[in-house]
Amino acid sequence: MPVRTIEAKTGLTKGMFPEPFLISLYRAQAPYRGCAHGCRYCDGRAEKYYVDGDFETDICVRGNLPELVASDVALGTAAREYGAVCIGSGVTDVYQPIERELRLTRRTIEALIPARLPIIILTKNDLILRDFDLLAQFPKALVIFTVTAIDPAVARILEPRASPPEARLAAVRKAKEAGFFSGILAMPLCPGISDTEANTEDLFASGVADFIYPGGLTLRPGRQKDLFLSLVEENFPELAPLYADVYRENRQSGMPLASYTAPKGKKWNSRLKVLRIPQMIPHRVYRELLSPPDSLFVLLSHMQSLYANKSVDTRPLKEATGRYGSWLKENRSALRRKRIPLLASDPFPITRVLTEKLDALCRREGGFESVCGNARLSALVSSLIKDGTVFDYPTLTAGGRTDS
Ligand code: SF4
Numbered sequence: 001m002p003v004r005t006i007e008a009k010t011g012l013t014k015g016m017f018p019e020p021f022l023i024s025l026y027r028a029q030a031p032y033r034g035c036a037h038g039c040r041y042c043d044g045r046a047e048k049y050y051v052d053g054d055f056e057t058d059i060c061v062r063g064n065l066p067e068l069v070a071s072d073v074a075l076g077t078a079a080r081e082y083g084a085v086c087i088g089s090g091v092t093d094v095y096q097p098i099e100r101e102l103r104l105t106r107r108t109i110e111a112l113i114p115a116r117l118p119i120i121i122l123t124k125n126d127l128i129l130r131d132f133d134l135l136a137q138f139p140k141a142l143v144i145f146t147v148t149a150i151d152p153a154v155a156r157i158l159e160p161r162a163s164p165p166e167a168r169l170a171a172v173r174k175a176k177e178a179g180f181f182s183g184i185l186a187m188p189l190c191p192g193i194s195d196t197e198a199n200t201e202d203l204f205a206s207g208v209a210d211f212i213y214p215g216g217l218t219l220r221p222g223r224q225k226d227l228f229l230s231l232v233e234e235n236f237p238e239l240a241p242l243y244a245d246v247y248r249e250n251r252q253s254g255m256p257l258a259s260y261t262a263p264k265g266k267k268w269n270s271r272l273k274v275l276r277i278p279q280m281i282p283h284r285v286y287r288e289l290l291s292p293p294d295s296l297f298v299l300l301s302h303m304q305s306l307y308a309n310k311s312v313d314t315r316p317l318k319e320a321t322g323r324y325g326s327w328l329k330e331n332r333s334a335l336r337r338k339r340i341p342l343l344a345s346d347p348f349p350i351t352r353v354l355t356e357k358l359d360a361l362c363r364r365e366g367g368f369e370s371v372c373g374n375a376r377l378s379a380l381v382s383s384l385i386k387d388g389t390v391f392d393y394p395t396l397t398a399g400g401r402t403d404s
Contacts, residue, residue, distance in 0.1 A: 003098060006033065006060045011068030012077045012085070012112075016329055018294045020301035022144075023286045024120050025083025025294060028069050028112065031104040033060040035092045037124055037162040040231045041188050043254065044091035046220040059096060066107035078115035080340065082348040084142070084289040085112060086120040095125035097161065109134045116347065118289040122146065122185065124162035126171040132178050140288050142281075143175040146185040149194040150202040157235050158190065169206050176208050181285045187215030191246055191256070192239040193232075195264055204268075204275055210285050211278040214268040216261050218254030219247050225254070269309050278393040280305070291351040292385060293328055293358045299384075299391055300324060300377075306393060320372040327371045331357060362386055 008029050018025045035044055038056040045055040072078070078085065087108060088094040094105045109131055112119060118140035121128060128143065135141040145168045149155040155165045163171070175182035186203055189195035195216065204212060219225040225247065232243050246256040255261070272279045280302055287295040300321040304314045331354055340349040361367035362382040369378035380398055384391060389399040 004058065004060045005063045008062035008065040008068050011065065011070075012072040014077060014081065014083075016332065017325060018083060018286075018290055018298055019086075020298050022086050022120055022122065023084060023281055023289060023298050024086035025081065025290060026078060026085035026117065027089075028085055028087045028108060029062065029065060030088035030092045030094055031062050031065045031099075031108055032092050032094065032096045033062070034058050036097050037093050037159060039124075039159045039162065041158060041190060041217055041219075041224075041228055042091075043218060043220055043224050045227065046224040046254075047222045059098060061098075061102065061104065063104065065104060066111045069108050070111035073111060073115045076342075078112075078117055079342055080336075080348055080350045082117065082291050082351040083294055084118040084120050084140075084286075085115070086122070087112075088122070090122075093123055093125060093162075094121065095123045095127040097125075097127075099125075100127060106131050106134065113137050118142070120144070120289070124159060124168060126163040126167045129171055129174060132174070132180075135180060136178065140181070142181040142183065142285065142289060143171075144183045144185055145169075145172050146187070147172075147203060147206075148186060148189060150199055150206065154193060154199075157231065158194070172207050172209050181210050181288075182208075183211040183213065183281060183285075184209045185213050185215075187213065188217035189214060189264075189268075190217045191260065192242050193236060200268060200271070204271060204277065209277070211280060211282055212272060213280050214265075214272070216256065216264060218256070220252065220254035221250050225250075265309065273394045276394050280393065282390075282393050284390045284392075287390070291348075291355055293351075293354045296358070296381060296385070297321075297325060297328060302393070303391075306396060310396075316374055317377065320374040320377050324372050328354075359385060 010029055012026055012028050014026050034053065034055050035042065036056055036059055087105065099105050109119065113134065116139060119135060119138045120142045122144040124146045147165050147168050149158055150165050152164050152166065172182045172184060189200065219228055229243060232239055246260045249257065269279050283299055286298055290298065300317065304317050304321065307317060308314050332350065335350045335353055346352060361371060362385040368381050369375050372378055383389065384398055391398050
């Protein structure tokens, strides 16, 4: 396959808030652009994301990325604030087949070790097993594998050059054995192909992941949708009328009809609840990967989805999250402007001060309520922060089991 070198302009960046989906505070750019795994549903090939060339065959390589990340780490981009760093984005896989020879992702991971931050990697390639020796040198690691179809024949149609599903599930188990957190991103589950009860039952019962994150298929009008519909015509012609119906609105977001997705989502969530598997990265995991103030921000964001799934009106929660976000932003920005000196005994001083401020708020009568404006939420947050307990996603209770 042809490989073109492009220059990485940024190495490592730091957010104002952790990103609630993959919960990282820091982001290292992807070492590659385009993706040879060639998943037929991939929205990386949608016009919105991809710049030029053929998504599956014109793989661009950011050869200078490891040096750029090493330089950012040396200059202190990753200093003063504790929080997970995620490599790459959802529109390429950091373990491209060519990574076996180039070792660009491996060198990028190596460059991050001195930062002493947790790391998060999402992939569909069990080549990541090669780098477990490096991941073991981070304070915490979360390895997420995307697995959508359990049947290898179906997976070959949908994800032709990714590792077979059984190899990915074996890697999930090995990640746990190595002492990492591990999860399964079960998305996209494609209508009639992989969102069937048979497939989801096998997938949900498949292993030891800390969470399984299910989600449906979006088809953005243009390259992505055209390609996927031709796959359906060719391999699952009996499903063509279903796709024509469910994606008939041709929305720019690629979303199918809510009347199709909502019952599916409800069913997956209630099944996962029965199996006591969190349906997104759970609090007990990300509170090890983020500081308490950032974990709280993610928790409030996740609670909006968790309660929305139960048809609860989440507007008060949304408002409280916004107010807490403003508090966090204001305090974090002020501390970042101060350039607090670094000491070996205090490597993350901004995190330390923010954590102390939040703790003091939660210990003061009405303290957190003055920030979030919600007495009920304030009582819950104060007990989580003061007692160091966990919010259990399957049961929506505080102080729940820490091993679920
Ligand atoms: S592995 Fe991810 S980025 Fe690569 S083609 Fe598949 S869905 Fe797209």
